[in-house]
Amino acid sequence: GEDVEQSLFLSVREGDSSVINCTYTDSSSTYLYWYKQEPGAGLQLLTYIFSNMDMKQDQRLTVLLNKKDKHLSLRIADTQTGDSAIYFCAANSGYALNFGKGTSLLVTP
């Protein structure tokens, strides 16, 4: 299937901003997503962006999309310890989703 790549680990201090990056290969993807997985739980949709947008802001979350480079990023402002989780980037391929392997975000006090 199509590839979605993201870095595996990120550690930040509480109160700092976190930036998680992702690249994808399917140029036909119309929606890009960020999902969050907390320990022992399923994935929950955090936010998404339509492919004809280059930025979307939702409270502490900012998504940037560079469609030309097929690069997606998620910025979390004022990161809190409760933000510690695995964050998955995903790109749609028709009705299916291709997921990256996830970025483990560790927020330290």
Added chain:
Amino acid sequence: DAGVIQSPRHEVTEMGQEVTLRCKPISGHDYLFWYRQTMMRGLELLIYFNNNVPIDDSGMPEDRFSAKMPNASFSTLKIQPSEPRDSAVYFCASRRAGGGYNEQFFGPGTRLTVL
């Protein structure tokens, strides 16, 4: 709404045994997806259904794996015979048909351990 329901939450079995994982999608959702999550391979799509019909099973690892959706409210993923390398967390997800950002709602997963 109760969300996507999966059972069992944990399954421990011995190599060679048959394993059946169950999923109840959210009522009214037309699409159902089965995923497998491992440390090595991340989250892999195994198969998905639309209106109870399998659409793409290219992610099913081998013939030991089979999935069915006999009606709109129930699906099973069966592994027979199971092997230690099948140990993983298996997720079921569902979504509505139609355009838009097509959010998939995930169940809590079944953690399978094959000894």
